[in-house]
Amino acid sequence: MRRHEFQPGRLIAGLALLTAGVLYLLDSTGAADVPWFLVIPITMGGLSLAALAGMTTYAVRRDRRDRISESRDG
Template sequence: MRRHEFQPGRLLAGLVLLAAAVLYLLDATGGADLPWFLVLPMAAGGLALAALVGMVTYAVRRDRRDRISESSDR
């Protein structure tokens, strides 16, 4: 199996959506009494944070790739 790059933005998005699903499950089974307007902003904020992490990761990798190609051109 080929190895792939670690993508922290996707990991964060998955964890946020998993947490939202667990909260909805707890609410449905009676384990917690959460208003709907609490979980939706949490999921939206988590996805926005995951997008930011993904953009930062991309920028860092692009800068690193550019530095490597500059040093090899010399």
């Protein structure tokens, strides 16, 4: 399998949506009494954190790539 770069934003988004889905599943089966308005902040907060992590990762990788190209050029 070909290696790929780690993308923490996608991991955070997946975990947030998985958490919201599990909470919805627990509520629908009657195993837990989850208020309906709890899922929206979990989803939006998780997606916001994922966006922040994705932008940070992109900025760090771009800076590292620019430093390597500058050291090769001059």
